[in-house]
Each structure stands twice: as C-alpha cells, then as structure tokens.
Amino acid sequence: MRFAHAMPILMVATAQAEVNPQADLTMKINAPAERTLTFDWPILRVGTGEYPAGPTGVTVFHFDKKVSVAVDSRGGGPGTVNAPYMELGYDMAELDSIVFAGGSWYGLEATTAVASALKDDGLRDGDAFAEVPNIAMSVGSIIFDFGGRRLNEIYPDKRLAQAAFRAAKTGQFPLGAQGAGRSAISGGLFGCHAHSGQGGAYAQYGDVKIATFTVVNALGVINDRDGNVVACYGDKDWPEPLKTKDLLHKWVSGAWPENDFAKKNTTISLVVTNQALDPAELKRLAVQVHTSMGRALQPFGTIYDGDVLYAVSTQELEKSDMAPVNLGVAASELMWDAILSAVPEQPQRQAKSGQAIPSKLRKDIQGEYQFGPGHRLKISQKGERLFATASGEKSIYAFDPGKDTELFMTANGRLTVPGRYPLVLALENQQLIINPGPWQQVATKQP
Amino acid sequence: MRFAHAMPILMVATAQAEVNPQADLTMKINAPAERTLTFDWPILRVGTGEYPAGPTGVTVFHFDKKVSVAVDSRGGGPGTVNAPYMELGYDMAELDSIVFAGGSWYGLEATTAVASALKDDGLRDGDAFAEVPNIAMSVGSIIFDFGGRRLNEIYPDKRLAQAAFRAAKTGQFPLGAQGAGRSAISGGLFGCHAHSGQGGAYAQYGDVKIATFTVVNALGVINDRDGNVVACYGDKDWPEPLKTKDLLHKWVSGAWPENDFAKKNTTISLVVTNQALDPAELKRLAVQVHTSMGRALQPFGTIYDGDVLYAVSTQELEKSDMAPVNLGVAASELMWDAILSAVPEQPQRQAKSGQAIPSKLRKDIQGEYQFGPGHRLKISQKGERLFATASGEKSIYAFDPGKDTELFMTANGRLTVPGRYPLVLALENQQLIINPGPWQQVATKQP
C-alpha cells in the first residue's frame, strides 16, 4: 500500500517525559447517559470508565460464570488479546470478560487489567488443575480515538479499567458517547467526522436471549434501514437528508481526492446469546453477524478499519426452537439496531453573529495554550481582530501550524471559525475550552 | 449444530452404476444469453460451458499472463482449490485461471481440468525452475445446485470445463442463468427459491479498470439499492413489492419454523483490477468487497452458505490516483451491480383453466418417468382426473413419495399443480417435461 514502502523512521529518543500524562487523571465511573439500554440478564454485567480529560474510556463486559467465545477479525488493523486461542475450537467455556477501550494499542492495557483485577481480588486463583481452569480469561479490542478526534493521547489504563470492572452491574448499558465509545467518530472517509459512540440492543425470542453491543468508530458512514446517512458533517453542497447510495455514487463517480481522511478507525462488537452453541456454530454466528454490519456501515472492513467481533454463548439454554442461522438473522437485526443507537446528538455549527469581539475578551484570551504533547494553540490580537495559530507541530482542528485563522463572535458570546465542522472557543477561569460540551478540549494558558 | 451429533451413516456400497450419468451428455459452449456484459480488457477471457440436461455449467476466467490473487472464504461450507497457498502472501504473480462451477464438490473437477488443459495444450510446461514457474495455477470454487433445484446430480466435469476454457474469449460475459449460475437460486431461507444466475459489472475510472463477477446462489434474498427484494416466490399473503427490511422484521419477530429450507448454498465471486496491489492490499480488497456483499444479499455468510471471493490484480497499471480503500468502495458498488445483473426473468405460475383433461393426454401421459437416480415420477389416471406421485425415494418438487397430487389443465394445454411455485408439466415426443423453459427437467417414459 502507499505507506508500505516508507522507510522505518528512527524513534526520536527524547528524554523521559517530565510529566506522565496519565498521572492524576480524574475518572468517571458509570457516568450517567442520556439514553440507556436495559436488559434482564443477570449473568451479564457492564461497567464503564472514562477519563474526561481525553475524553476516552473503557467498557467492560463481565460474565458471572465462564462462557464460550469466538472471534472474527476483519479489519485492516485489529487490536486483540488472545485471539489465536479463541480460534482453536476447544469445547470448553473459559471466558470471563470482554473489554472494549479507546486509546489505540495502548488501550489493550484495559483488557489485561481486568484479568489482573479478577486475580488480585481473589475471584480467579490461577488454579489450572481444576476441571475448568480457574484462570481469568479476559479478551478485548480497542478503537483508535486519537488523531483529529482530540488534542491528546490519553488512554484508558489499568487503573481506569479495574475501576470500571469493579463497578460493573447488570441490567444497563449506556448508549452514545460513553465508555469505550467516548471519542468515536464515523464517516471519516467522506470527511463526515460525525460523533459516534457505543450502541446496544437486546431482545428475547421465546427463551432465547440475544444482546448486541458495538463501539462504532468506522471509516464508513452509518446507514439506517431507509438508506439514509444517519450522521455526517456534509460538505457545503451536499443534500439533506443524504442518501447513502447517493453518497457512494457521488464518491465512486467523482474524482478521487487523496483527501486527508482518518486513516485509523475500528468498530468493535459483541453478540451474546444464552443459547448453547458449539465452537463451529459460535464462529459462524460471529461471521454472519459481522458480515451483516456491512449494511449499517458503508464501507466496512476496509484497510483503515480494525474491525473485530466477539460472539459469546453463555450456554445457559441448552435447547431452543431457533436454528443457528435464524439466531444469526435475529442477532444481525439487533446489531443494526445497536449501531443506530450508538449515535449521539451532534453539536451544531454556530454562525458568526457579526458582532465585534469585546476588548476584554480579546485581551484575556490572547496567549498560548498547551493541550496534549505537540498540541499548542496561540491566540493573538491584531487590532480589533483575533487570530489563532497552532504553535506546536500538530494541527488543532482547523488551526494549522504557522497559519493565522481569524476568530469571530457567535450569538452567545463565544468565538468560532466558520467551516464544515463546529469549532467554538470559550474562555472560562483562565482555561481555553474548545467545543464546550461532551467532547470539549481544555487547556490552561501557558505562563 | 443440529446435524453435528448425527452418527456417520454407512455408505451403501451399491454395485457400480450401470450407466455413468455423465456419459454422452450434450454440451453447450458459450451459449447465447439474453443479456451480456461487455468490457474492454484484452488480458481477461471468459468461457462458459453447460450441460442442458442438468442444467448445470461452468464459467472459466482466464488471464493471458500470470496475475496475482487473494482469496476470502467466509461461508459455512466453501469449496476451494489451493486456498492455503493463496494465503501465504508471496509477492509473485502466479495465477492463470479461476473457475466457477455448479455440481457441489464434484464441480471442483472443473478447476483442476483447466490446469490440465493448459498443460496438455502445451501452454504451461511445468518448468518450475523458470524465474516465474511455468506451472499452470488454476483455482476455483463451486456452488451447490443439486437438491430442490433439479432432479439429477449431473456436474460440470473435465470435458465440459476444458471445452469452456478452450472457447474462452475476451470482451463478453453472459448474464443470468448461464455457465456456473445455470441452476442457481436465491432466498431459500425464506422459501423464496427464486431463480438466480451469474452477474457481472465493469467500469473504468481514469486508467483503473475494475470488473466484478459473481454466481449468486444465496440462502438470503437479493436486495436492491432501494431496499426491495428483487426476486422471490413469496408466500400467499406476502406484499408486493416486498421490502427486505419488512421481510427480515417479519422473520425475526415471527415464529421460527424449522422449515425445509435449502441448507446448501454458495455465492462465489471475483473482483479484478488492473491496478498493481501488493499481497496485503489485495487481501484487504477481497475482504472489503466481500463484506460489502452483505448489503445486496441478506443474510449473507451464513452456516448454509459457502461464500468465497477472489481478488485479482493483473498488475498492469503500476500507479494510479485511486487509493486502495477507494478502489474497494468502487469495486463494492460494482459488485452490487453484478449481483443485481445475475437475476434472470422468473417463470410465472400458471393458473388452472378449469377445463377437463383431454382423454388422449390422460392416456398418453400416464406411466412412470425416470429423471436422475432416485427421482422417479408416476402419473396415473383415476377416472377423468390425473394424479402424480414421486415413485423413487426422493420428492419431485411438490410431488412427494407415496402421495397422490392432482394435475390440472392450464390455458395453454399443459398440466399444473397450483401452489407457491410454478409447476407445469408437458408431454412432448414421449418425453415428460417439467417446467418447460430454461430450467426444464426432461424424462422419457419407462418401458
């Protein structure tokens, strides 16, 4: 591929960072959500943990007894723990937990941390000679939520994951920009960059229970059952509502700009059933449901996705009238529901009001602000106008290094830069807040 | 799965069949089609061969120089040749031909036969010490087109495949019930049992050429871009047109009858591009396009499918402006087009006319007819009415063993049995023809 022939760069062996960016981060555990999926399935517990400073997070699925698991890796850059073991087809339930997290490969620490917590807390003692080995098995995957999404590389670590695990409870799953889906986006290929999140759905058919969960962080757009793109910051001349088939048609037939799309994405998913399935059936369930997700996410499974789906059978229901293929159909529909439920309310662009910028604001706000490493923004006053420039090596959203971009007043007293994406700046308590709200980025003025 | 615990049955070691059903079959090579895809790509040649007595057939894709190939097996029962070799990631073009065939596992003979033809004809001499080994590499897959589809198990064999290979020509690909897609169906899960076939699509974007081909023999239904089921013999109270989402909703929410659906299906596909791709990119292209097919085929990749997709790069175009991910988007749209193009015109049910059956017809038609092994139909007269019974161990479409089913006159002088599916009988030259037309089954009266 394009980047294949790049020479491996030497790592710049900088001195050890003076401050570990993970130190002393504020945690939010089981943060309340505007929407929550409820389900009646005591064996399954869910906990979420977040670092609002990212924002990023982790979602822990814990089963109160050993369950069976299969995995289907399809994307171009999957992050996994113990995947080859899951492929071996042993007919023995062994899984305790599945952990989804942000933080790219760093977030895999959340997966191993849950196994450690099970051990440290004395719930799994490591006895491999028991009939079923009493060793905690925790598997999991991560999404890439760095890059254009936020101005730091904070990741869900051991501390956060263990806290989420210990707070896990049954019956509820928060929807939207929560847990592992805290800074997810969708539609990057087309420049949509819509906020995304985690979704879930649950249904019972006779005695058969099925739950689906997903963290949608897809290169493709989310497509509803009527063929509409569910969330997208469209380009200026794009129709609304936007039909997925029209978007694709336009994309395919148009010029193919090597645009600066988000080259790292991942959608990580879980389907759980209580119906007993043997290893081959469980694997087929994973394949069937994962494939079906190509309907709701278009495109899906690309070289820039890292899609992984886990299928779990709790083996609680030994027999049912539902053939495995139909269980797969039902689970696929629920997975579509789960994907749709992941989408949070999108912030709106704010128009410039035409008002002049108050001189106090101009004076107070000017200065340099440090977000994550390499992410600095410098705001300066030129006459009665304000300009911002990325003063580190990395862009700050629409602010590029070495280029002045003018800021304008909005109707509610904040500053904005008009463009395809919402971009609002506010000053509160000496702190610069970019895009106040769920995905806000906060920095203190540098001395 | 359900059948997993079945005890292996002993093979009934019958005496060698007196007549080899493959002997002396009439061949049709490059049979004319109502619709044909044309393309401008000299390196790629296509040949089709058919045994009308099946009907079943083979489609050979031949490349006039060695090309690169990747494979993605997703279904629950794939038939393949040399698949592990294709997974090894060697960066050397080696493929000559891809062969699709009916005949379930027996049809794999068509794949090996094309390699043999290349050898026997002196085109590949087996010299493995050449810089690029001059050994023919032919890979391929098969569809299951036995069972309810036809009343015999004739398969595309060496003779047919080699004839099709030798007749392969560039620029054209017949659409519909042709070649390997001769007896394909779709929608078996829901009882649709619509006739299907092979489809293709081709486009050029700048210098980039992309062709997609598929033999659609899917458990799921074919879904168009407006969400409609494209072909289905619906149940009596099903709406027309039928929305795929409504069908799935009804299916999921309804009772789950362990209905007698077609448990063997396969959709086998090929995407070809001239853009140079390295092994990892080619594999990702296969994955992306294969996944995208879950939009047009719902469900897809189930335990009862044997889906396989091949991705080929002819390596003719070293550079282009099209990023691999976008090439995948374009190819996915073309694959959807290809799937839609596979659907042939569906025969209609014929109403009973209410007329009495002429006594001459009653007299002439009564007797026993032998189709394939185990498939026998006995027609008998009771008063002025006609009845038919499957007199072998296997059902003959709606005619079950040991059960009399009444035949009625149609308006055009034939006989029919009312029901969900077209079922017409005609007597011509002492031969009983069931469903005269492209998929007709013919049997001579037994003495």
Place this chain on the structure above:
Amino acid sequence: MRFAHAMPILMVATAQAEVNPQADLTMKINAPAERTLTFDWPILRVGTGEYPAGPTGVTVFHFDKKVSVAVDSRGGGPGTVNAPYMELGYDMAELDSIVFAGGSWYGLEATTAVASALKDDGLRDGDAFAEVPNIAMSVGSIIFDFGGRRLNEIYPDKRLAQAAFRAAKTGQFPLGAQGAGRSAISGGLFGCHAHSGQGGAYAQYGDVKIATFTVVNALGVINDRDGNVVACYGDKDWPEPLKTKDLLHKWVSGAWPENDFAKKNTTISLVVTNQALDPAELKRLAVQVHTSMGRALQPFGTIYDGDVLYAVSTQELEKSDMAPVNLGVAASELMWDAILSAVPEQPQRQAKSGQAIPSKLRKDIQGEYQFGPGHRLKISQKGERLFATASGEKSIYAFDPGKDTELFMTANGRLTVPGRYPLVLALENQQLIINPGPWQQVATKQP
C-alpha cells in the same frame, strides 16, 4: 524473497501441442512392491496407480464410511483441495478419500477425480438433504516431482486416479518408490538428491489403531533415530556414514553457495486413528505429528517445501485409555517409522571401466533423442569417443545445453559419466535408456 520482484512473464501462447503427452500412457495399478506394509483395518483401503513413462503416480486412501478430517498446512507451497472447509471445525464426519499424487498442481486432478468416480459409480449420489450429506468429499495434496527428477512433465490424471481408486483394497500399502512417491527425492538443499518414496507404519495399542503414511519429497535430508542421514549422494569429500548434525554444522558454518538446489519439494502425510476425537483434538493431533516430523526431516517446513498433513479419525472407537497427547506421541513415532520406510534402495554410481567404446555401439547410439518437451539429447561420435549434449533448452541431468560431455564404458557394457550422481546410458531396441531401473528415462531416436 528473491523471486518476488521478478516481473510476471508473458505466457508464450504457442499453438496447441500436436500431441497431448498424457494420451495413451500405459498405466500400472497396484504395482507390486519389494516391501509392503500390512495392516488389519477393514475400513481403510489403499490403491496406487502409476505412469511408468513419468514415472509418476497416485496413491488413494479410501474409507468405507464417512470419517472426520483435519488438515495442517505448513510448507511454503502447499497444494490442497477444500482446505478451508476442513478448518471450520464442524463436528460431522464427511470425508471419503484422501488422494496423494505427483505432478505438482496438475496432480490435484487426481483428488477431484476420486470424488467424481464415487459419483459416477453411484456410491455417492449427491443428496445433500440426507442427515449426513451423501456427497463425496475427496481431499488431497501433491508433490512436485518435475524438475531434475525426470525428463518430462507427465502427471497423474483423472484416468489414472480413478483406476487406482477402483482398485483400492484393504490391508496393504506398498513402500518405497510407489504410487505418489514414484519420483520423490530428498535432501535437495544439500545436493543429496537421494531417491525417496512413500512410507507407512501401523500399530495397535489396546483397542487404539494408528496408521501413518507419508510421501517424502523433502528439501531436507532423512534422519534416523541415531542421527544418521539415511540417503544422500554426498559430495566427494563427505564422510560416510554422514551424521545429520555434522552436515548441518558444515552447512551453517561454511560459505553459503546459492547452489542450484531443488526449489520445489513437498512432503505430504496422513495419520489415521480409530479413536473418536472432536475437531479440536483432531487438529491438535495434526499439529503435534506434523511438528514431530522435523526430527526425521531436517530442515522441514521451509519456503521450498509444501508440507501438508491430514489427520483422520474413523470415529470407530468411542473410548480408550489413551489420552490424546499420548496418541500424538505414539503417532509421531509411527510417522518417523513411516518416513524411514519410504527410502528405496539407491542406485550406485558405476565406474568407468577404461575399455574403449565398441564401434558398433558408437555408430548405433549416435543421433538425437526426444524425452519430454524441451528435453532432447544428442549423442555424437568424435573419433573413437562419444559425447552427449542437451540439444533442447533444458539440461538432461549432467548434460547441459551446448556443452559436450564425454561418455565412458562401464564394466557391464553401458555408458556412464563420472560424477556425484549415477548416470548410465544404455541402448536397447533403438531406444536410449538413461539410468535403467526404477527411475529410467526412455527416448526413441529421432528420425
């Protein structure tokens, strides 16, 4: 790898060969062997077929009821049929036959041919709706036995494989250069080029039966349990007996000549047990035994091997006292026995006698001889001496194109060329025979 950057060559589209080299070949079915393994296992039948003109052949293993199978592909160039299906882990016995053949990828025709024979003979009727589908499943692999091994590219084809299948009988397995192992060699990496063949071993432990079979065509040498190279045409200063560890030590520590070793090799193997094993256990058995073969073959599993091993359980014995891991140990020892049993008696070099070449022989033998396509040898008289030159584009063993090599009399009235390998020429009935004996190459004088 080295050849990775080679440009794909254009196929020289020659006119169709005037004579198909496969036409009218003499077959040998179940040819008698000097050594034969016997076993008491009625369910398992073995048949061999050979084309002496190659020589090359096929070995068919047939099971009289459906059995379970797993596969382990390890080599750098495996040839397989239906391998992905075998990886799916379904718990249903489905296999009928395993077919090993020479002929490189062309020999895969032997595998599909056995399925066809089962169908054509009415033993498997293609009924996929039976509890266990009554469709023949034949899998198999091939060895590369072209190149330096023989002077033609004849391959085991449908006709030969079906004849071998139909002649299969239980209780016996011919050892040495028989069936698929007809032109196998070993030790090519080191220039050993020792003749090899097919081997087998059988034992019963309590009620547990284990049989192992292998066609040894390895880049590495065969190593016995005392650490000796079992067969090798050593270089002039090599010690005898030759210790494997010394050979490897010498190889590793010496210069690394990019010598003209045999770049295509394959060892294909089969382990069968009557003990019931589930899919995961069967796969582990395949892995354990295949790995163990690295003791008897050194090196093993290289980029120039195409190693494949099949593990079969006939599921006849539901319970035993033998843990699967121990079954693996026992099978591994039997596989080592099988490898050792594959080695045929090696032809000896024949010294030159110092006698003059009789003038009649000089006169009679001179002329040009055509072996397989591209393989021609021209013998010419210069004074009282005889010289031979490869007059096609390919070398004829030690005779290179465009280079005269002198022939000398042996004690028994034949001609020879001294060197590392035996090279004897004889003239019988106008035919030139190179290396009279099991691996002889025969050509008629060209007019």
Place this chain on the structure above:
Amino acid sequence: MRFAHAMPILMVATAQAEVNPQADLTMKINAPAERTLTFDWPILRVGTGEYPAGPTGVTVFHFDKKVSVAVDSRGGGPGTVNAPYMELGYDMAELDSIVFAGGSWYGLEATTAVASALKDDGLRDGDAFAEVPNIAMSVGSIIFDFGGRRLNEIYPDKRLAQAAFRAAKTGQFPLGAQGAGRSAISGGLFGCHAHSGQGGAYAQYGDVKIATFTVVNALGVINDRDGNVVACYGDKDWPEPLKTKDLLHKWVSGAWPENDFAKKNTTISLVVTNQALDPAELKRLAVQVHTSMGRALQPFGTIYDGDVLYAVSTQELEKSDMAPVNLGVAASELMWDAILSAVPEQPQRQAKSGQAIPSKLRKDIQGEYQFGPGHRLKISQKGERLFATASGEKSIYAFDPGKDTELFMTANGRLTVPGRYPLVLALENQQLIINPGPWQQVATKQP
C-alpha cells in the same frame, strides 16, 4: 477432548481478597546470572524483572527503531497480544517490543505495560498520522508457571514489566532460570519436572546477524544433538544417561497411565535477524525455525503446550548472500543451542542421614505455614518424629491434603522427604523455606 464436556463451573464469588498478593512485592531487575549470552547488536536491548517471591519474571526485548515481525502460533493454548494484526502481511515495520512473561494469562499485562511505558515516557506519542504511525506496538506471550511449580500465583505485572523495560540494555541476555523463565520446567509429560529457564544464542555469518531466544516450559523433554535427555528427574529404574528415543519407545510401548502430568506448558521463542525480509519470508522463517524446535523438544506443539514463536527482521541489512532458506537453517541450529542453554543446574535430591531430629528443631518448626492462597502446610510432632500435611485445599509438592508425610534429617541439618523429586525443608528466622535455593518457597509461621 476429555475436559471438553465438563460443565462450566460457577465462579465462587468470594469477597474481595483482603490482601492483594501483588502488593509490595520485592523486585529484582536485571538480576545477575551465572551464565550470560553476549552479543553485538546495538539495536536490540534486553531487560529482565523478577519477583523472587514467586519466583516469576518477565523478559523484555526492545528494538531501538521500528522493526518487522511475524508470528507462528502452534501450541494448544497460546497467549498472545495483537496476533491477528501480525498475520496481515503489511510491509511496514511497526514493532517496538516483544515481551515474554510468566504468570499465565495474567502475565500478558507485562506486554501491554511496555507499550504504556513507551507512551508514558514520551517515546511514542500516539501520532497515527505520521508516515509510520508513532504508536508503540508491543506484542508478547506468556508461560504457565503456576501449579506444581510453585506455591503461589504471583504474576509479572505492569510495575515489574515497566521496570524491566526501563532497565533494558544491549549486549547481554541472562541464561537459565532468569526473567520469564524463572519458574519454567520441562518434561512434565513423563514426570521429569526438570527445572528449565530461558536460553539464547547469537551468531554472525558475514554481515548477517541472527539471535535466537526461548523460554522453555515444555511438556516434552529437552533433547541434545546426541539424542540424550538433558534434564529429567527420572523414575527409579530409569537408565542414566537417558536416551530420548528410549524414553519415547518405553512411553509408547508401555501402558498409558493417565498420570497427573503438567497440563499447562508453553515454550515461547524469538528469532531476530538483521537481514531484510518481506512479510512472506519472515513468516516462513518463523514456521521453519518453530518446526525445527521439535528436534530439541520432544514432544512439541501438543495440546498442552501453548507454543508461540516470533520472527523479527530489523531490516538493517538490505542484501546478503544468504538465501532465506539457509538463514532458516542457521537460525534453527541457533535455536537448538538456545534451548540447550536454557537448562539451569538441577538441585539434587538429599538423602536422609539417619540422624534423629533435634528436639529444638522439632519444637521450633511445628505449626502452620501459609504460602499462596490455598497453599498451607502444617508440621506436627508425634513423639520424636515430624510429619507434614497440606492443610489448605491444595497439595504442597509431595504433601497431600489430609495425609501425614514423615520428615527426615539430611546430612546438613535440614529436613527432607525421600522421593523422585528433591524436597528439602529448612527453618530460618521463623520462616519455613522449602527447597532453599533459586526456586525456594518461603512462608512465615501463622500465629
């Protein structure tokens, strides 16, 4: 398999352990070793960390620039991080570190911890938009070193792994019971239970550098190049020296006791070269070397092993005269050397001296000692004799629960139990030490 049908047990949800056994453990970083491999390869740094209280440990291999990696998973229970990603064949160097650890699945925390350290220390900033993504990629595997090996389930955790990573230095690799190999054993299948460790070997051939590393924790025995079992606590009548072939012969031909062998083992290995290799070549190197290890470890790759091998190319040397297959041969020989170098000196059994136990010792030592959770030993005096009983639910080596075993004096003033394995008890500073020395287990008397 045998354990396949076991019902999943309910996890005994005990209250959270009062004391986290990982808290406040003493670390040893880069502990001095009796034997050390030295090498000249600046890009490669190695660090080890140990918790003597286990003992258990971690070995970190760090590369000072991004390198290429392939993985080969063969055993029946592999533990891995990011394995599917490594299988994708991308031609871009991305790896930073490989981490081997004890602690079974819990030890995978060591792998994710090294990625976190790279991030937290500012060496990898998470920038995925760089030409080569600047995200730390750390992969790794673990061995099972619980059960029978030691009396606790302490595992190498984040703290230990990060300390080892930060202390990593080039040029040295400690051999024997060090780092990840701290509590490894070999030969469990046959009851050998010999102490094992980590091994390494290094050589340079022209400009080509090769290093091999392995943590040998194998179900099989270690076999040297002369066919001898290198380390084994043999059964009473076993010959010394013990030939591997005789051991296997005896094992296969004897009765097959379902003995209480160590059902969890793993050998994890790494081969590194500076020669540039493409993804397919690197994968073949992994396969070839991994397969070759079946010579030194017999059996190998069983259902009770979790063998994983990583192959790394630092891509430093673009060209060499060494063909990849020969590089594989050389690396395989070095891997055998590495395996042999892993074996530490084995503690000897100590004979009973026949002396009476001093009354002070009898008095002082009696009481109950707590090792890890569930591991308690009670020593009691009966007249002038001493007896020990496992008073928790788990055995303490030869001491079984509820069964008194008599202790005897050794010549050096300690206590012992005669038997197949060394078992020595000493009392020092109120602490009971079992098997004083590198693998000692220490417990304080319970009040």
